[in-house]
Amino acid sequence: MAVSSHTDTQTTCFHCGENCTDKDITLQDKIFCCQGCKMVYEILNQYDLCEYYDLNSKPGINQRVAVRSDKFAFLEEEKIAQQLYLFRDDVQTHVTFYIPQIHCSSCLWLLENLHKLEKGVQRVTVNFSKKEVLIIYSHQETSLRKIAEVLTAIGYEPYISLQDLQHKKPVVNRQLIYQLGVAGFCFGNIMLLSFPDYFDSAGGLDDTFNRLFRYMNLVLALPVLFYSAQAFYKSAWSGLKHGFLNIDVPIVLAILVTFARSMVEVVNGQPGYFDSMTGIVFFMLIGRVLQDKTYQGLSFDRDYTAYFPIAVSVIKEEKEIPTMLPDIKTGDTIRIHNSELIPADGIIVRGKALIDYSFVTGESAPVSKAIGELIYAGGRQLDGNLEILTIKEVAQSYLTSLWNRDELKNREEKSVSFVHLLSRYFTWAVLLIAALTTIYWWTHEPARIFPAVTAILIIACPCALLLASSFTNGHILRILSRHQLYLRNAQAIENMANTTHIVFDKTGTLTGKTGSSVIYYGTSLTPGQEVLIATLAAQSTHPLSNAIVQYCGTPASRHVHDFQQFPGKGVCGWVEGFFIRLGSAEFTGAHRKNEPEGSVVYVSINEKLTGLFTIRNSYRSGLRLLMQQLQEHYPLSVLSGDNNHTIRPLRQLMGNNATLLFEQQPADKLAYIISLQKKGERVMMIGDGLNDAGALKQSDIGISLTEDSNNFTPASDGIMEAKQLPLLLSFIQLCKSNKQIILISFVLSLLYNITGLYFAVQGILSPLVAAILMPASSISIILITYSCSEWMGKRLYHKALRQMNDKSHIPD
Template identity: 45%
Template structure:
């Protein structure tokens, strides 16, 4: 009976049971229905990425009825508001580019789904949807109907555990068992033991060795065959093709030797080869996951949150010390780092970091607020439901919405080399075999296999990721937190550095503050202190710390206008604080001083004058930077401190004052139009636009929970004087990558020259291959650690 394959899932179908639709053949109505869904929604290019990529949809009637229970759904969701909910679902069937494409186009299949993003290594899809238009149950049914049934386990969601794929461990175990036993059984052949062995048991042991090689050949090495076949089908040659070819050739040659009684074959080398290659793969995966873990753990933001103690005192604690049941104080523009219950009567929360929508959501007392929201307006209090999730905060920071589209030079180089690597390797292998076959068949097969195994672009491909990964860890340990590895490459290209003044080159903690004006009584001081308590601006924080303790008042209204000042209402009385122009006192002279003017009700009281304290080591840092970079200082303040700055900073440092946030952005843009690679260093409050526009945006963090997705890096204020060190270390990272590229190419040239001359056995090649990976990883780790200690 003739067999054909299903157009959707690729399973063989009996010709009599086939279902024909649109001139295509399907194995069942489920596959036909999926094709119909794709066809009706103009999604048939799903089949262009890979032939028969789908899976037969399973019957799930009643299986997901538990998703009608809102309390269960709430446990599964990462985020939930009136018109937006976000869920991450595990999809075991994700396996190719077609899967990614269809799962990232779910919004075309179902109204109410806004966006969907696939995490291919973890086989997860993160779906942002509108719960008013579509339920989670509908989404799960949709996924199941197109062959991507999700795996949902409440236990996994509550404990944070996920299914671990142990298939590589099992394959490695089988390969080791086969390799070890075949080596033992091959000893008589190695030592050429005659008489007893020769006369009685040699044929039996040879066939026993053959049988023991089968699990290793068929099961342990199966990943290489599958990858090679998929690569050939997609018309792209990957490194698994020569490896799979080498294994198959060795197996056929060895079987032929035993059948024809020419010898015992190369089954010891074959199983050893598979074992050592899987060992290399295991090492690679473990090292990657280690770096990934370090990245998640070390990438927490160096931000603090204000905790309210039981005695009503306030203390600043790191976000990772937050515990369930803590009471937190959230100021204007502060990030909510954890899920919690709102205690204050009302709050305006901006969830744009999570959803991309910048419309604030009004919450009332008792409502749940989610991590990732940003408080807008007066100060609020909340009670913590869960401790902080570092990976969740990192995910917010790495949201695609805020990514800068920059070409990765080293990734491009690696991709280019890898593209030509396999065809050249196959050409060398066949040329070597063709040459040696006329002299010695044994050597010809050895040369062919050794060439295919020893030359591997793995070390080449690992060079950049491991160097960058190790540097991310080194930077993190020194309190310089980068959004991703690409930032290191961008830091190395910088030629112009622009600094904000207030809160960046000046410190929040030290300032000589004096007051000029009418006397402020206790009621007025209480009003000022209560208003300043809600603000995160560097001058507000300094002034708040400077003012004496006073009774806290409830604010009826609060608004902070970027670059101008604050207006609030407390007990029916209006309070304005900020520049003279902002509070309506244009006659006040602001030259030669940084000041905050005060108006309470209709009465102008006076101003607080700030004699800024500049950061420790500022002059030395600018001296070091000036030799290699163009330096510029932008400030929203007046020119009051120009003369002082001219004595501190190197000659030629451009200083521009009275800059509004939009003017800072235009200044950066103008520099980029001149071909400059610009790094902006700011406090993340008034500089968000400039940070986003710059090639590299660094936000200085000083014990304040301010989070700007626009920045590429966050620098702990205590490490400000090390900025030159970090820039130099970034340049050395690129040098390390170049050295590692050279080392890797040299390894391949030397390895191939030994292999093609017949001086390298396949087993030795299999041992050398993972050793090359270990060598490269060790080299980049040692070099990056060496530079991190050597650079001053």
């Protein structure tokens, strides 16, 4: 048998830039890959919007997949549409659409000129980073459905999910910003008004002005005490209610004691410590704001409402009625159109079912079901229209149960940051020193008890530790996000650093969703025969057919006669007078003999066997080097829903000591994670697909791998771009460095506290020393944590890149 590998030099589409198999689809000397791209060009040309193509080269979105004409009919239901409105009056309506196709300045320009395509549109504002458009339109001249259809016609189909109706986007915490502003204003003015006391030895001001300025400082400190410091009060009180001394407890003590002592001193004609007190709050709030400022555009808590459409068609009196998912009841008959998702468990009552359960099982092989059989929510219908009788409501389906397992633990309640553990001992140590100081001065000089004890609580504030934690965590989160690993919160950094066992899903994680390896064995195919095969394969949505289309090239616009699809067997039909079969050996009349490894599709032309295609999902680039690195530090496991026919190359990839488990269902993966944790392991799970949701939640740190961060992602602690997987070890090392940087900062903070306590226990600490040491310590901690974090991030990233380049010859 001859072995064929395939490369083509194709003409690219004027609209989207993809390869064109032939030059049949043309307009004004321009070539298009499909009728859809040509239609978009005609629309833009008709309305004089071809400047779109001048801004960027081939900026369009491929239009080969046609959209059902009544797809947005549900937007005509006022009950549904009104939940998408941001504002509506007698004249205009405001609505926001999420459009994932936005990718360049041409998109922005075209969308902002939408009013030229649809008369009723008044203004369009594009949020490029969030891929959202705010559309203001006159509902007397157009409708929400028309706008959605116009956007779809030009290649920018809006993505509308049920989650858009049930969950509002989180509101930015402006109160924290206001509290920071008040604290900064008061701190700056108190420092300014305190200058006469700082330089009192040089002559200073008249006592009347000094007294006036001190009382002004007291007034300026009140908003900081009662408003800006509220976040610390709430956190400290919450910890005390649960019997836990968190890091905010000593901060609150320092704030209250500093204010109390300062007020007493001001009444007695002394300067007080209002500058130190407001400085504590100001610098603490800066650290808290920076840590909270992470990637808010990504949602890590998505559920089935983000995955399903808003409405489906319910059959009532032989009519299709668009119905919202929450309104679907048991016993309703639902019509599922081709390529639509099944929203609820049900029994087939009409039509043929070929269901792709890849989001539920992780595997792409479709499942054939007949009338009377049960199908589950989460699958995608691949073979025409289908009607099902629902037996469960949407919220009770098998799909949603993957998120709602009672046995899943709440990690956030059980995980306690080492910073809070340090602060607990720190707080008890400070209280012990204060008690010993009180006992000592009680027996020697009782008058020194108050100044000594209050100075201890002021100077021993763990503000430097909290700043080190807040600034380092926040900066590490931003460094990771720059390299396309988006962690949920700071606790995820610690969990990632503490990992002792790493578990991988196989399909879609170790192997890519695209870029299948296709090899043809048999009689050499002519270019014409490849076009015929691609034309037939394009009629099927089966993943193996799609791989063959990619191998043979984009099919031409040729009609297929008598096309038939036999689930589990193959497809056949007449193309240009040739009868072609694609499928199993039995279906094509072949004899199985020494089949190559991988999925096999035989091809026959006019009932004569021509050859076979083998399709294998290739492992991601750079994995072999990554696994060699990880084997030196961690035990590894692979959980696959596939069978074990790929065990040999997988064993070569993962090493002899790795645990490989095949035919794993979601419950099996969850049980395996629990078994590891019972042995004391801290598990990192890296997966992709809905079937990993339970395991990702149960893991100490769950990372969801995705080809597109805006795609549906199961609940996880982080989202990683698939191409960044080879940098996993560097990311783990950076998270470990995060803890080291905080500990270094803590040691420096401890030295500062010991120095201050040396003076404080003697009762000789002056306001000048406190005012200088407190901000100086805080600013130095900020500089140290920022520079160390940035240096470690660059060092580890460049080290990983060098290793990949040095060992680029290692095959994957």
